[in-house]
Amino acid sequence: RKEVEQDPGPFNVPEGATVAFNCTYSNSASQSFFWYRQDCRKEPKLLMSVYSSGNEDGRFTAQLNRASQYISLLIRDSKLSDSATYLCVVRGIMNTGFQKLVFGTGTRLLVSP
Amino acid sequence: EPEVTQTPSHQVTQMGQEVILRCVPISNHLYFYWYRQILGQKVEFLVSFYNNEISEKSEIFDDQFSVERPDGSNFTLKIRSTKLEDSAMYFCASSEDGYTFGSGTRLTVV
Numbered sequence: 001r002k003e004v005e006q007d008p009g010p011f012n013v014p015e016g017a018t019v020a021f022n023c024t025y026s027n028s029a030s031q032s033f034f035w036y037r038q039d040c041r042k043e044p045k046l047l048m049s050v051y052s053s054g055n056e057d058g059r060f061t062a063q064l065n066r067a068s069q070y071i072s073l074l075i076r077d078s079k080l081s082d083s084a085t086y087l088c089v090v091r092g093i094m095n096t097g098f099q100k101l102v103f104g105t106g107t108r109l110l111v112s113p
Numbered sequence: 114e115p116e117v118t119q120t121p122s123h124q125v126t127q128m129g130q131e132v133i134l135r136c137v138p139i140s141n142h143l144y145f146y147w148y149r150q151i152l153g154q155k156v157e158f159l160v161s162f163y164n165n166e167i168s169e170k171s172e173i174f175d176d177q178f179s180v181e182r183p184d185g186s187n188f189t190l191k192i193r194s195t196k197l198e199d200s201a202m203y204f205c206a207s208s209e210d211g212y213t214f215g216s217g218t219r220l221t222v223v
Contacts, residue, residue, distance in 0.1 A: 041202070041217075043215060046212070100169060101158065103155050105155040
């Protein structure tokens with residue numbers, strides 16, 4: 001089983017649509033969870049952290065279900081500028097005590113006029 | 114906003130040659146990382162570095178690879194004898210609490 005699994009998409013949606021991305025992770029000891037955004041051939045940029053209580057940042061809402069090892073991202077009122085690849089990222093503690101980020105393959109979103 | 118700076122942005126090299134990718138992490142960060150992304154694939158962890166030594170490395174980070182902090186600001190990744198399959202984007206990151214990624218070096222091995 002992949003450490004972090006996402007539907008690769010692409011998701012093609014019209015402007016104004018609501019779109020949801022899902023992600024599952026295999027390591028139950030994972031500690032922190034994030035959604036990153038990556039534009040074509042650019043670096044990943046943090047979109048938002050994900051908390052068990054759920055959190056919202058403007059049009060973006062993230063949810064975490066630790067029992068199911070499931071993370072989601074909801075984008076409301078999609079904009080053309082939301083077109084990008086959305087990376088589900090999990091941070092875990094390694095045996096050495098140090099941390100690393102584990103990335104999913106990403107879900108590509110295309111928002112059209 | 115503080116940035117992680119990477120140079121060069123693009124490097125083309127012949128198979129078998131050595132390359133050095135350079136990074137300037139954010140000045141007060143203590144943890145440094147290299148990640149790589151082969152075109153069309155996911156971002157993969159290579160190595161983490163703390164207190165002037167490697168703290169963790171992945172299976173990808175074999176004897177061909179090495180990292181160094183030659184002075185107080187630079188953090189380098191060296192690939193000794195490049196292979197075609199080393200062609201990828203290489204991202205440097207530093208962290209204190211959150212992670213900040215550099216804009217990457219695109220390495221093309223021909």
